[in-house]
Amino acid sequence: MRIRARRAAEGHENHGNDEARESRPGRAGRAATAGAASGIRRAASRLRGWGGVSAMAVACATTAAVALLPLAHATPDTGRPAVHRPASMAAAPAAPWALTDTCQDPEASLRPSDVDGATIARIKAAGKLVAGVDQNSFRWGYRNQTAEGSRLDGFDIDLVKAIAKDILGDENAVIYRAIPTSQRIPALQEGRVDIVVRTMTINCKRLEDVAFSTAYFEAGQQVLAPKGSPITGYDPSLKDRRICFAAGSTAEAALKAQSYGSVPVTVANQLDCLVRLQLGEVDGIITDNALAAGQAAQDPSVQLVGSPFTREFYGVAMNKDASDLVRRVNKVLENYRAGGGDSPWMKAYLKHLQPVLPGVTAPPAPKYRDG
Structure with a gap:
């Protein structure tokens, strides 16, 4: 099936009172972006692919030039087992830059708590959780075209909803903002988002700039x-x-x-x-x-x-000063993992990831540090 170019404007609109500022390129930047997008549209009809490629391929041509893009709300969706990895991941060696990591046990996070602090109070006062996500990663965070229209969907999106439900009592009390990979840390440091749930690997270098929850997936x-x-x-x-x-x-x-x-x-x-x-x-x-x-x-x-050459863990990223939010997210993850095969985590995995990444039987076990 040939890819048909489509506009991806529905992924770039503001919602409600979202007053986030978009990074606006200058005239030359806009012209270059328009030229690149035009080239992709001309070539798109010659490309092979299926599923969500047609919409997302054009979307990424424009998001590449934008630092932070607000998204509309997604349409509402109506004991610890051992971790078992797919066979292809079981023997993954240490990362080649592992010797430069000096922190101890980067996946260890703050112990869970549901006590409100300053960050939780601010989110409750705002009535919305602002989440940095992807809209182009199939099965993780992507625009899913359904009979009812376009909506954000994926494993990461389900986790955002669980966090919003716990803090605000409503899984749809979320402002989603699409952010490119390079903007995940700046968006947190500048207060443009409360959390980033975007297949973000926990490592020592990033821990210098942001805080992480416990791991919610291994890759x-x-x-x-x-x-x-x-x-x-x-x-x-x-x-x-x-x-x-x-x-x-x-x-x-x-x-x-x-x-x-x-x-x-x-x-x-x-x-x-x-x-x-x-x-x-x-x-x-x-x-x-x-x-x-x-x-x-x-x-x-x-x-x-080939084979995977690293072993990595995804975490929810937050501002380094938001320790109460880190503890609260870890509390959400405790409940999200609980229940074995009937856990919300496993249900989300079977729904979104099992068709493309089979063989995972349990989430990573959480690690905690003192304090």
């Missing part, structure tokens, strides 16, 4: 390449190949530490890499295999190659 970096490509994984087959990754991502850190002679291509949003791969502008992508599995499901002409 690993892996290579995505066209079927029949000479690229065999994160290895010397990358030499002289144009490899795409998102700015500020774990993949960027990996390639800085060990590039295997590849030619780096940086984009603002991770999905932009899939568009470039389809256009023949890059030879491969490095990203979380949890994200790449969704992309391979959207476009059957690409596949994951």
